[in-house]
Amino acid sequence: KEKVEITKEQQALMKIITDAYNRHQIPQDVAKKLLQDQYSAEENFLLLTEMATSQVQVLVEFTKNIPGFLSLDREDQIALLKGSAVEAMFLRSAQVFSRKMPSGHTEVLEERIRKSGISEEFITPMFNFYKSIGELHMVQEEQALLTTVTILTPDRPYVKDQQAVERLQETMLDVLRKLCVLQHPQEPQYFARLLGRLTELRTLSHYHTEMLASWRMNDHKFTPLLCEIWDV
Numbered sequence: 001k002e003k004v005e006i007t008k009e010q011q012a013l014m015k016i017i018t019d020a021y022n023r024h025q026i027p028q029d030v031a032k033k034l035l036q037d038q039y040s041a042e043e044n045f046l047l048l049t050e051m052a053t054s055q056v057q058v059l060v061e062f063t064k065n066i067p068g069f070l071s072l073d074r075e076d077q078i079a080l081l082k083g084s085a086v087e088a089m090f091l092r093s094a095q096v097f098s099r100k101m102p103s104g105h106t107e108v109l110e111e112r113i114r115k116s117g118i119s120e121e122f123i124t125p126m127f128n129f130y131k132s133i134g135e136l137h138m139v140q141e142e143q144a145l146l147t148t149v150t151i152l153t154p155d156r157p158y159v160k161d162q163q164a165v166e167r168l169q170e171t172m173l174d175v176l177r178k179l180c181v182l183q184h185p186q187e188p189q190y191f192a193r194l195l196g197r198l199t200e201l202r203t204l205s206h207y208h209t210e211m212l213a214s215w216r217m218n219d220h221k222f223t224p225l226l227c228e229i230w231d232v
């Protein structure tokens with residue numbers, strides 16, 4: 001049974017990333033807003049675009065704290081941000097949904113999201129993903145590292161130096177793998193399950209453009225930043 005040990009450097013790396021991840025969270029809490037009131041499809045769509053816009057802004061700030069990210073080719077940095085923004089948004093949404101809430105709140109939140117304006121066909125895959133993330137009971141270090149691994153995906157469109165991104169991602173995967181073994185000793189398959197969620201995340205993100213287009217309202221307006229990032 002090999003002794004898994006996180007090195008001093010890996011400990012420091014994990015601290016930098018987790019602190020940055022916790023620092024760069026969108027200010028206002030969308031779950032609280034949704035629990036307070038019911039909104040029309042138009043108001044919900046506006047809420048989504050506002051939340052997503054500010055989430056992209058904090059994602060940019062977060063990536064600046066990923067050791068090595070700013071040493072990548074600048075165009076590759078943009079390609080990685082553009083390529084991972086929707087996945088990072090769904091990952092963050094899943095974490096917001098899975099957060100411990102007073103009893104009954106999660107059910108209300110789920111109901112509000114079901115009725116928000118999203119068309120029926122996307123509701124099931126979206127909540128299947130949220131629940132599968134919730135079942136993992138990730139610690140915050142795992143959440144931060146999983147988002148970092150998602151950002152550092154080498155095969156995003158237009159990435160030129162994939163090797164450089166791969167080297168960074170492997171560094172993060174090594175820390176995440178050790179952390180999973182140490183945090184979930186009874187579950188040797190935990191790390192593999194975690195990575196399996198990234199496949200589900202990529203599939204869900206493929207629905208994203210259609211989810212927006214089919215939002216039950218006319219004239220979907222986006223912010224300039226989202227037009228850049230969401231290809232709308």
Ligand SMILES: O=C(NC1CCCCC1)[C@H](C1CCCCC1)n1c(-c2ccc(CO)cc2)nc2ccccc21
Nearest residue numbers: 030044047048051052055092093096097113116208211
């Ligand atoms: O605001 C949100 N998500 C933000 C995004 C930035 C990071 C924090 C969360 C939206 C809501 C907006 C208003 C109508 C109800 C959904 N949301 C979604 C979501 C996200 C994208 C789509 C379409 O692609 C559909 C639904 N899942 C959520 C799970 C929990 C709490 C909010 C959640």
